[in-house]
Amino acid sequence: MVKQVFGEEWIGMTASQVNSDYYMFTDSVTKELHYKAKRAAATSCTVLITGESGTGKSKIAKFIHDNGLRRERPFVTVNCSAIPSNLLESELFGYLPGAFTGANKTGKKGLVESADGGTLFLDEIGDVPLELQGKFLELLQNHTFIPVGGLKKCDVDVQIIAATNVDLKTRISEKSFREDLYYRLHVVECIMPPLRERRQDLKALIDFFIERFSIKYGLMKHISDEAVHLLLDYDWPGNIRELENVIERVVILSREECITISDFPLHMSEPTIATLDFEETGFPKLDEYLEKQEKQLILKAFNRLGSSYKVADTLGISQSRATRLYKKYKEKP
Ligand SMILES: Nc1ncnc2c1ncn2[C@@H]1O[C@H](COP(=O)(O)OP(=O)(O)OP(=O)(O)O)[C@@H](O)[C@H]1O
Ligand SMILES: [Mg+2]
Structure with a gap:
């Protein structure tokens, strides 16, 4: 269950409370985003989540499910780019007995059906092959699908949340993504800002992760102001995922209780080679x-x-x- 934590509310949490399921936000930009997420949760509408890798797209999808009407029902994630395109259709929509050579004799239930009553999270939606996009459109439009090898439509009741880090409009202009599907997905759009544009959240997330990993590893670590400035000035190309990794590592490896600049990887304070003389x-x-x-x-x-x-x-x-x-x-x- 993803719980929300505003600002400083997490301070003083116990080890079992400060786990990876906490959702941190303080920034005015992300507060607006969470208003949208909560409305989406309350209404079960279709949601499109966009943003760079590591910005928290999967996390907010789970947040919507956990705060919605379907929280007791399944949350099924389909990573559309990880399933080979020739298997995606049968994995998603299932197949009937004898649908193709090598198919299970009794047929197979697809992921869409297993999400019935709950939420279907279509991750990396931009990578769905064009020839399958029609079936996705049908699912979004009519809440029906036809299993592979079948003729009859099946009804399904799912909230659809889709995420992508590619620009779907570019895909549309390249004719590799259907425009009608895009509009069906684009009911509520949650645009996850890159971490470098979430200054206030960044500060809160730094403290949050230090506290979380200190508790996790039974260490009492805190961070110097100078080191916080280093982190605030860094570009975070890998966004929250990178921040989480960096902090987990320094919490484990730093020798003193206070984490300082020298505990962080060198490249974080080295903007360009032209400004470096490696003297120190x-x-x-x-x-x-x-x-x-x-x-x-x-x-x-x-x-x-x-x-x-x-x-x-x-x-x-x-x-x-x-x-x-x-x-x-x-x-x-
Ligand atoms: N608001 C948040 N509070 C706490 N942790 C967060 C928050 N947002 C993201 N994270 C953590 O950051 C990491 C990256 O988040 P997530 O996997 O949701 O990103 P993503 O945008 O889905 O990345 P990708 O594009 O690679 O799939 C995860 O470990 C997640 O738990
Ligand atoms: Mg993700």
């Missing part, structure tokens, strides 16, 4: 340094450009290399 810090190892630069570039490029195709084209690398690097750095602190 000493020269880093070349491979480590290059890896940090590569990480920043890849995360930033994916967040701005949205698709591996565009990133590959812009950075002059192959699409498979772009995807491999993104996977490598997305989760890596």
